[in-house]
Amino acid sequence: MSESCTNPGSYRIRIAPTADGGDRIPDLSPREVREYWLDKLRVSMAESTVSAYHYRLKHFIEWCEAEGLDSIRDITGWDLKSYEAYRRAEGLEVVTLNNELGTLENFFEYCARSDLVDESLPEKVEPPTVPPEADVDETKLDEEDAKRLFTYYQNDPRERHSRAHALLTLTWFGGPPRNGAIRGLDLRDYHSDEQYLEYHHRPSEETPLKNNYKGERAVALPAEACAVLDAYIEENRVEIRDDYGRRPLFTGQRGRPSLGGIRGWMYLATVPCLHSDCPHGNDRETCEFLTYSTASKCPSSRSPHQVRTGAITWMRNQEIPADVVAERADTSVSMIEKHYDKPEYVEEMEKRRRPYLDRLDFDEGGEDQ
Template sequence: MPLEPIGPEEAVELYLADRESELAQATQYAHSSRLGHFVRWCDEQDIENMNELTGRTLHRYRLWRRRDGNLAPPSEKSQMDTLRVFIRWCGTIDAVPVDLWPKVVSPSLAKGEHARDVMLDTEVAEKILEYLATYEYASARHVTMLLIWHALLRRGAVRALDVDDYDPQEMSLEVCHRPEMGTPIKNKFEGERFIALNDETCAVLDAWLEKRRPDTTDEYGRSPLVSTPQGRVHLTTVQSYIYSVTRPCELKRECPHDRSIDTCDAATERSAASGCPSSLSPHAVRRGAITHWLNSDVPEGVVSARANVSSAVLSEHYDRRTRREKMEQRRKYLNQV
């Protein structure tokens, strides 16, 4: 079949529209963001027709993207993996030769290289929760921190919860995938699960619902568990809660980066908290929580089910125990054999 002319931007739009039903919202956004750099590069190179792409031009894009974004190998790999999938799809609509996609080179990573080590330490997490329980009991930040640290929820799951998903009698949460009403979750229906809660978390949720939760609904008439005066909490708001509460200066008026706390935007404005080099993302808090559970001798299968990650992903991306720590945990079972 002869190739049919199509511009890079239009091709990306068609690709994203075609995959909208099969990709989770966060994945769709990630693909859109990564391919946006490709469209920008094509514009700079005056490439107006996807038919013009060759293995050589794609290699030049890889080098440009590496320099332009100052990318580490794991980031470069994710960028090029997405591009390869896109180019392969383009072959199905006669935008590029069907044998072009294998020429998109992605770096090979050593085992564990793409698993980040940034996480919230257990001792720090306990101090944060103690601070919140003392000064912001049952606040939105307190609730969000507990849901991620204790329930091991992703930020999307925190946002997706409704008031009715919390059962105070059963002391549990039900995590549901509701994409038709704007709250998809990671792994879609396979990510749905019940989560048991401890007394402390239930007490905080009860107080939040009784005294502090803004009585608002979302555009579908649902009552979000974590709400704001405007309705359901946004993903970026969940992030800002965690970035702000993990700043070192939040717990004590000290800055490890020799900044003036009174004039530092990251210290004085919660919306700018991510600008603090020591603040952590919800993902880093969740990673620390998973490691904490594993270090507490909770079986991997239990942690895997609660956090909704496979054993392989749990081991590679979340389990930050050292080999010595794992050995010492196994030692406890020696006398039982």
């Protein structure tokens, strides 16, 4: 190992390549190894996924530094157990703890493959078992609430064909897409005459898809959704280009909006006070949740993910096959069944009984002769 001394202000460690490790294995801190690992992941994973891993390891890195564990090679199985106990004492939900320790296990598998730690150390990270009901977010935009929102937007002359109207329409009918896919849409990706959208993975221009090139697809749109998008583009879209000269479908004041910006727009677009009396007893004229910065705090507003969940549930209740829904939404049938297909008990009963109810009866005149 040699330190780079190309300029007095540089403290970057330069590691000479080695064939078999041995005495030349570098003595790195947990923080340094994390950066090596994340750089490796960036080659094949979306930046949003890498960022999630970064934050899942953040508490472990800070804990190591507080405990004086300055070298990755000094970490023992007992340290891992101590860290798990520390995080449990923080009152984490089991899903969060499972995610953090699962990422930590993957991190130490990388360390073991790199000869930085003993090969048995990853086995000593034990993520807790998550009960099936704890690993599912039940929150969604219900079908009836969606209908009321669309009625409001269609009938209110001030909001008809607004950005909020178009965003909700595309998210409900356009796949439904994830937040990142919405952000990455350009005007050229929408084909009005043919009534479909294209989703493209463009990581070099900062608009990746979650599933990379495998997530690229064309999604057909119903005529009523195209009518809203056409009018939004004609009447309310602000003509502006992003840093790469592209023309985003949804635009903010500075060009292409951030993921947080789209999330904020959706929260505001789904506040129930827009279409009915406040379910929480607030006066619409004085409600504190009717601004961009506060709408996310409304208990009944919904994020893009929750609108996506509601739209997938609605499509399944319309008896659209799970494999068709999965292809439109860029997910798998198993993921739909676990995370997105969230019918209530009565809806579930209706979905089950429609094809089979007639079989649960005796034929007329079926008595023994």
